[in-house]
Amino acid sequence: MPENSADEQWTCDLCGRATPSPSEGGTALTLEVSGRRPDGEWGDWYVGFCTQEHAAEWLSRPLPPPPGSDDAEAPPTSWADRAALTGCALVLLGLLALAILGAWTAADFLLHRT
Numbered sequence: 001m002p003e004n005s006a007d008e009q010w011t012c013d014l015c016g017r018a019t020p021s022p023s024e025g026g027t028a029l030t031l032e033v034s035g036r037r038p039d040g041e042w043g044d045w046y047v048g049f050c051t052q053e054h055a056a057e058w059l060s061r062p063l064p065p066p067p068g069s070d071d072a073e074a075p076p077t078s079w080a081d082r083a084a085l086t087g088c089a090l091v092l093l094g095l096l097a098l099a100i101l102g103a104w105t106a107a108d109f110l111l112h113r114t
């Protein structure tokens with residue numbers, strides 16, 4: 001994955017070999033690819049390769065899941081994330097119901113005390 005800083009080394013997305021940046025004499029090839037991910041969603045890949053042959057081989061394969069950095073920015077879409085969000089919503093609804101019940105009980109107690 002190429003880094004934004006031109007001074008840092010990065011690794012080839014196919015073979016994982018460390019590749020010097022072009023400013024250090026490396027023959028790096030970087031690509032920006034847009035396409036359908038395996039789950040059907042649209043995705044972007046920012047990939048870098050040590051050689052043009054490795055780029056061609058990577059492109060000839062099915063597109064992999066995008067790197068994890070996209071997950072932090074994009075809203076969660078996996079079933080596990082949806083289940084977690086649903087759980088949080090249910091807990092909040094439960095707390096709201098308990099708060100209403102507590103207020104109702106307190107009001108009932110105060111009204112019937114007199």
Ligand SMILES: [Zn+2]
Nearest residue numbers: 012015050054
């Ligand atoms: Zn490579």
